[in-house]
Amino acid sequence: xxxxxxxxxxxxxxxxxxxxxxxxxxxxxxxxxxxxxxxxxxxxxxxxxxxxxxxxxxxxxxxxxxxxxxxxxxxxxxxxxxxxxxxxxxxxxxxxxxxxxxxxxxxxxxxxxxxxxxxxxxxxxxxxxxxxxxxxxxxxxxxxxxxxxxxxxxxxxxxxxxxxxxxxxxxxxxxxxxxxxxxxxxxxxxxxxxxxxxxxxxxxxxxxxxx
Numbered sequence: 001x002x003x004x005x006x007x008x009x010x011x012x013x014x015x016x017x018x019x020x021x022x023x024x025x026x027x028x029x030x031x032x033x034x035x036x037x038x039x040x041x042x043x044x045x046x047x048x049x050x051x052x053x054x055x056x057x058x059x060x061x062x063x064x065x066x067x068x069x070x071x072x073x074x075x076x077x078x079x080x081x082x083x084x085x086x087x088x089x090x091x092x093x094x095x096x097x098x099x100x101x102x103x104x105x106x107x108x109x110x111x112x113x114x115x116x117x118x119x120x121x122x123x124x125x126x127x128x129x130x131x132x133x134x135x136x137x138x139x140x141x142x143x144x145x146x147x148x149x150x151x152x153x154x155x156x157x158x159x160x161x162x163x164x165x166x167x168x169x170x171x172x173x174x175x176x177x178x179x180x181x182x183x184x185x186x187x188x189x190x191x192x193x194x195x196x197x198x199x200x201x202x203x204x205x206x207x208x209x210x211x
Contacts, residue, residue, distance in 0.1 A: 015057070018047070018049055018053060018057065019057050019067075021047040021048060021049065022043060022044070022047045022049065022053065022054060022057065022058070022064060023064065023067050023068060023071065024047070025043050025044075025046035025047040026038075026043050026061075026064045026065070026067075026068060027068055027108075027111065028046070029042055029043055029046060030065070030068070030110075030111055030114055031108055031110050031111045034110075034114065035061075035065060035114040035117075035118075038061075039061075040054045040061050043061070043064070062118065062121070062122065065114065065115065065118055066118070066122060066126055066130075068111070068115065069115050069118070069130070070129075070133060072104060072105070072115070073130075073133045073134065073136075073137050074133070075104055076100060076101055076104040076105075076137055077133075077136055077137050079100050079104065080097065080100050080137075080140050083096070083100070084096055084097060084140050084143075084144065089148075090144055090145070090147075090148035090150065090151075090199070093140075093141075093144040094141070094144065094192065094195070094199070095188075095192060097140055097141050097144070098170070098188055098191050098192060098195075099188050101137075101170065102173075102174070102184055102187050102188050102191065103184055105174055106174065106177050106184050106187065109177050109178050110178075112174065112178065113178045116171070116174075134167075138163055138167065141163060141166065142159060142160075142163050145159050145162065145163070145202075146159065150202075150203035151202055151203060153205060154202060158202070159202075162198060162199070162202050165198055166195055166198060169191060169194045169195045169198065170191050170195070172194075173187055173190045173191035173194060174187060176190065
C-alpha cells in the first residue's frame with residue numbers, strides 16, 4: 001500500500017468513526033429527551049465534534065434521524081439473513097419473521113415513535129431510499145409467500161399487494177407498545193392475529209361468480 005492509499009484509508013476510517021459517534025450520541029439523546037428537544041449542538045458536543053460535522057455527514061438533524069432508521073432496518077435485515085426455517089410451513093416462517101421485526105423495532109419504543117413520525121415529513125428522495133431498504137427487509141416474507149403451496153395460484157402482483165397490506169398491519173401492531181405499554185410478545189401475537197385473515201384470504205382459490 002502506497003502513501004496515498006494509506007492516507008485515503010485513514011480518512012475513511014476517521015469519517016466512519018465520526019459518523020458512528022454522531023449516530024450513537026443522537027440515539028441516546030433522542031431517546032432521553034425526544035427528537036424535538038435535542039439540538040445539533042448537544043449531539044455534536046456529546047460526540048466530541050463540532051456541530052458542522054452533522055451537516056457534513058448527514059446534512060441536518062433530520063438526516064441524522066434517518067441514519068438511525070437505516071441502522072435499525074439494516075440490523076433487522078442482518079438478523080433475518082439465513083435464519084428463516086427454509087422447509088417450515090408458512091405460518092412458522094411468518095412467526096419467526098414477525099418476532100425478529102418486533103424485537104428489533106421495540107428495543108427502543110420511544111425512539112421508534114420519533115422515527116414513525118418522521119416517515120411523514122422526509123423528502124421524496126429519502127422515501128425512495130427507504131422503500132428500497134424496506135423492500136430488502138421484507139424480502140424474506142415475500143420469499144416465504146412465493147414458496148408456500150397455498151399461495152401458488154396467486155400472481156406476483158397479488159403477493160406484492162399482500163406484502164404491503166401486511167406491513168400496514170405490522171406498523172399499526174406496534175402502537176400498543178408505545179401508547180399502552182404492551183409487551184413485545186403481546187405485540188407479536190396481535191400482529192399475527194390481525195394478519196391471519198389476510199393470509200387466509202390469500203390462500204383461498206378464486207371463486208367464479210355466476211350471473
